[in-house]
Amino acid sequence: MAKPKEYNVPLLPLRGLLVYPTMVLHLDVGREKSVQALEKAMVDDHYIFLTTQKDISLDEPAEEDLYSMGTFTKVKQMLKLPNGTIRVLVEGLKRAEVVEFLSDTDYFSVSVQTFDDDESKDAELQALMRTMLDYFEQYIKMSKKISAETYASVTDIEEPGRMADIISSHLPLKLKEKQTILETLDVKERINRVIDIIHNEKEVLNLEKKIGQRVKKSMERTQKEYYLREQMKAIQKELGDKEGKTGEVAELTEKIEKAEMPEHVLKTALKELDRYEKVPSSSAESAVIRNYLEWLISLPWTQATEDDLDIHKAEKILHEDHYGLEKVKERVLEYLAVQKLTNSLKGPILCLAGPPGVGKTSLARSIATSLNRHFVRVSLGGVRDESEIRGHRRTYVGAMPGRVIQGMKKAGTINPVFLLDEIDKMSNDFRGDPSAAMLEVLDPEQNHSFSDHYIEETYDLSKVMFIATANNLSTIPGPLRDRMEIITIAGYTELEKLHIAKDHLLPKQVKEHGLSKGVLQIRDEAITKIIRYYTREAGVRSLERQLATICRKTAKIIVSGTKKKVIVTEKSVEEFLGKTIFRYGQAELENQVGVATGLAYTTVGGDTLQIEVSLAPGKGKLVLTGKLGDVMKESAQAAFSYIRSKAGELNIDENFHEKHDIHIHVPEGAVPKDGPSAGITIATALVSALTGIPIRREVGMTGEITLRGRVLPIGGLKEKSLSAHRAGLTKIICPKDNEKDIDDIPESVREDLTFVLVSHVDEVLKHALVDGVNNEGN
Structure with a gap:
C-alpha cells in the first residue's frame, strides 16, 4: 500500500449516503454549512472530503456525529437549482481518514490522509476475485434487480479493490455495512467481506423465493375458489336459485354470531358450517348438517330472564291461583328467599306427588309466574326409549335431540321452570332405560354439563328449576327418586273443594262457555251436594266436569230464551246432573259381623275397602278372593x-x-288390590266372624300385623284419613308409630275424626268390636 498523503480540505457531511472511490454520482446539497463547504472547494482546487453522519436525523452534526473514514473526492460540476438547493456531480478518488478538525464555524475544514489500494496481484487474490464475480453473477440471476450490463461492466475492472467497491455499491446493504467495507483498507479482507455478504444475500433470496412460491400457490388456490364460486353463483342465478347456498351460508353465519354460543360450541358450529358449504345441496348430509346448525342456533346459551325476587308478590300469586297446598307454597317461597340472599342458588328439583286432579301441573305453572320465568312442560308418560331423553345420534336424516333439549329450545331461556310431567309413567325395554338417562338431568352436580347425543356439545341445565309430577312414587326407581325433593299433595277436603269450585273452577267454566258473570249462580249447598253425590276423588277433575255440564245446560237455557238467569240450588242439582251417582259415605248403616272397613292408599288418593269374612263347614281351607296381590295374601x-x-x-x-x-x-x-296395610283389618274381620261379635260401623282401620300381634306403621295416613272423612267414618285406628303424621292432616278433618293409636292387635279389637275383646277373654 502506498504511503498516505495529507490534504487540508472542506468537509461535506452526507445523510443516508456513502460514496466509494471511483464512483461518480450526483448529490443535492441544501444545508448552509454544506453549501459553504462546496463553494470553498470550488474556489480552491475542487477537492472535498465526503463522510457520512452516524445519525441521519441530525441537521447540525458535530465532530463526534461523523465517521472519521470517508472518501476524498473531486467536484466535477455544480449547479444551483431554483429552490436554493445545489446539485453537484462528484467523483470519488481515494479512501481518506480525518487526521484533525481545523475549523467548524462556517463549514467543517479538516486535515485528511488518503490511502491507495495495493494493486499487486497474487494467485490467492486472483481466486478471490473469481469467486466474488461468480457469486455476484449468481446473485444477479436470482435477484433480477441488477442488469446484465452492470455485470459486464464489473468484469472489465482489473483492480481488485475497485471491483469489491463497485460490487458492494450494487448490493442492498445497510449504511453501517457499507461503512465497514469503506473502512477495510486491506483488499483481500475487503473481498472476503463482500463474498460473505453476497452469500448471505443469496440465502435471503432463496428464502424469499420459497415464501413467494407458497404465497403464489395460496393465492392461486384462493383465486380458483373465488372463480368457481362466482361461476356457481352465475349458474344458480340462471337456474332461478337467487343466491343458492352462498346466501344460506351468509345467513347462517350471521345467526351463529348472534347466538352468543360458548367458545367450544361456536368452534363446532363454524366447522359444521364449513362442511355444509362444501356438501352439495342434493346430498342427504346437507339436510342433516343444516338441521343440526338450526338447533345450535335456536338453543338458548346465555339468554336468561331476571328472577322477580319479591316474596310478597310471589305469595300473593300462589294464593290467588291455588287454595290450600300450604307446604308447596312455603317451599317455593323458601327458594325465593334463599335466592334473594345468595343470588347463586342452583335450581331445585321438586317432585309433586299425589293423585290426579289435585293441581300439580297448574301449580308448576303458577310457580313460573311467581318467579317471572318462562314455563315449559314435557310429558314423560309412555316414554320407554332412552333416546327420547338423550336424543338420537346424527347418523340418519330423522335424528332429533331429546325432549330435554327440545324443551329448552321451546323455553328460549337457560333458566325456565321445566315441568317433567308424569315422571312415574316412564318404562323401559330393549331400547334402554329413560329413567337412567334422567339421572344426569336431575343431578345438580352433573347437569351443568348435560350431554345430548344429537347436540354432542355439553349444555348447562344447572339454572333450570325442574319440577316433576307423579301419581305413584313406588314406580320411580330409587336412584331417580333420591335426586328429587318429594312434596306430597294428598288431596282436598270437602271444604277445600268447595272453595276451589267457587273461586277457580266455576269462574273458569263460565268464561269458557261464553256466559256472563251474573247469568249463572250455583249455591254453596248445591256445590257441596255435587262434591258428595256426583264425585268421588282426591282431586277436582270430576267436579270441574260436573260444573261444565251445568254451564252447558245453562248456555242452552239462555240461548233458547227460556230464562235470562239460572240459579242452581241443592234441590235443582238433579235437574242438571241427573240422579246421584254415589252414596255419600261408605260407612255401613249398621254394625255387622265379619265386615271390617279398611283404609287404602291408591294412585288416585285414599280409599275405603270393605273386607268380608264368611265361615262354612269344612276342613280349614283358607280362600282369598277379590284380585288380591301377594302382599295382601x-x-x-x-x-x-x-x-x-x-x-x-x-x-x-x-x-x-x-x-x-x-x-x-x-x-x-x-x-287389583295390594299393599302392606290391611293386616289388622283382616284380623278384625276374622275375629268378628269367628266370635260372632259385630264390628263398629263408624270405625276405619289401617296397619300391618306381625305373627306376634304387633301393629307396624304404614304410609299415606293423610290420604287415608281424607277418604275416611269422605266416607263418613268418625274413628280411625292406626299404628302408634304414625302419630307424627297426624299433624299433616287438615285441621277441618282432624276435628271430625277420632284417632286411636295402637301398637298391638288386642287394642285394635278393643276399639273395633262392639263388646270389645281383650286378652283376658272379656
Whole structure:
C-alpha cells in the first residue's frame, strides 16, 4: 500500500449516503454549512472530503456525529437549482481518514490522509476475485434487480479493490455495512467481506423465493375458489336459485354470531358450517348438517330472564291461583328467599306427588309466574326409549335431540321452570332405560354439563328449576327418586273443594262457555251436594266436569230464551246432573259381623275397602278372593296364623281351622288390590266372624300385623284419613308409630275424626268390636 498523503480540505457531511472511490454520482446539497463547504472547494482546487453522519436525523452534526473514514473526492460540476438547493456531480478518488478538525464555524475544514489500494496481484487474490464475480453473477440471476450490463461492466475492472467497491455499491446493504467495507483498507479482507455478504444475500433470496412460491400457490388456490364460486353463483342465478347456498351460508353465519354460543360450541358450529358449504345441496348430509346448525342456533346459551325476587308478590300469586297446598307454597317461597340472599342458588328439583286432579301441573305453572320465568312442560308418560331423553345420534336424516333439549329450545331461556310431567309413567325395554338417562338431568352436580347425543356439545341445565309430577312414587326407581325433593299433595277436603269450585273452577267454566258473570249462580249447598253425590276423588277433575255440564245446560237455557238467569240450588242439582251417582259415605248403616272397613292408599288418593269374612263347614281351607296381590295374601295368612295362636285368649274354638273353611273377600273384584296395610283389618274381620261379635260401623282401620300381634306403621295416613272423612267414618285406628303424621292432616278433618293409636292387635279389637275383646277373654 502506498504511503498516505495529507490534504487540508472542506468537509461535506452526507445523510443516508456513502460514496466509494471511483464512483461518480450526483448529490443535492441544501444545508448552509454544506453549501459553504462546496463553494470553498470550488474556489480552491475542487477537492472535498465526503463522510457520512452516524445519525441521519441530525441537521447540525458535530465532530463526534461523523465517521472519521470517508472518501476524498473531486467536484466535477455544480449547479444551483431554483429552490436554493445545489446539485453537484462528484467523483470519488481515494479512501481518506480525518487526521484533525481545523475549523467548524462556517463549514467543517479538516486535515485528511488518503490511502491507495495495493494493486499487486497474487494467485490467492486472483481466486478471490473469481469467486466474488461468480457469486455476484449468481446473485444477479436470482435477484433480477441488477442488469446484465452492470455485470459486464464489473468484469472489465482489473483492480481488485475497485471491483469489491463497485460490487458492494450494487448490493442492498445497510449504511453501517457499507461503512465497514469503506473502512477495510486491506483488499483481500475487503473481498472476503463482500463474498460473505453476497452469500448471505443469496440465502435471503432463496428464502424469499420459497415464501413467494407458497404465497403464489395460496393465492392461486384462493383465486380458483373465488372463480368457481362466482361461476356457481352465475349458474344458480340462471337456474332461478337467487343466491343458492352462498346466501344460506351468509345467513347462517350471521345467526351463529348472534347466538352468543360458548367458545367450544361456536368452534363446532363454524366447522359444521364449513362442511355444509362444501356438501352439495342434493346430498342427504346437507339436510342433516343444516338441521343440526338450526338447533345450535335456536338453543338458548346465555339468554336468561331476571328472577322477580319479591316474596310478597310471589305469595300473593300462589294464593290467588291455588287454595290450600300450604307446604308447596312455603317451599317455593323458601327458594325465593334463599335466592334473594345468595343470588347463586342452583335450581331445585321438586317432585309433586299425589293423585290426579289435585293441581300439580297448574301449580308448576303458577310457580313460573311467581318467579317471572318462562314455563315449559314435557310429558314423560309412555316414554320407554332412552333416546327420547338423550336424543338420537346424527347418523340418519330423522335424528332429533331429546325432549330435554327440545324443551329448552321451546323455553328460549337457560333458566325456565321445566315441568317433567308424569315422571312415574316412564318404562323401559330393549331400547334402554329413560329413567337412567334422567339421572344426569336431575343431578345438580352433573347437569351443568348435560350431554345430548344429537347436540354432542355439553349444555348447562344447572339454572333450570325442574319440577316433576307423579301419581305413584313406588314406580320411580330409587336412584331417580333420591335426586328429587318429594312434596306430597294428598288431596282436598270437602271444604277445600268447595272453595276451589267457587273461586277457580266455576269462574273458569263460565268464561269458557261464553256466559256472563251474573247469568249463572250455583249455591254453596248445591256445590257441596255435587262434591258428595256426583264425585268421588282426591282431586277436582270430576267436579270441574260436573260444573261444565251445568254451564252447558245453562248456555242452552239462555240461548233458547227460556230464562235470562239460572240459579242452581241443592234441590235443582238433579235437574242438571241427573240422579246421584254415589252414596255419600261408605260407612255401613249398621254394625255387622265379619265386615271390617279398611283404609287404602291408591294412585288416585285414599280409599275405603270393605273386607268380608264368611265361615262354612269344612276342613280349614283358607280362600282369598277379590284380585288380591301377594302382599295382601301374606297379610291374610299372617292374621290367620296369629288368630290360631291366640284362639283361646280370644274365646275362639281352638280347633276352628279343622271345622270351618274360611273365605276372605274384598269386594270390587275387578280392581287389583295390594299393599302392606290391611293386616289388622283382616284380623278384625276374622275375629268378628269367628266370635260372632259385630264390628263398629263408624270405625276405619289401617296397619300391618306381625305373627306376634304387633301393629307396624304404614304410609299415606293423610290420604287415608281424607277418604275416611269422605266416607263418613268418625274413628280411625292406626299404628302408634304414625302419630307424627297426624299433624299433616287438615285441621277441618282432624276435628271430625277420632284417632286411636295402637301398637298391638288386642287394642285394635278393643276399639273395633262392639263388646270389645281383650286378652283376658272379656
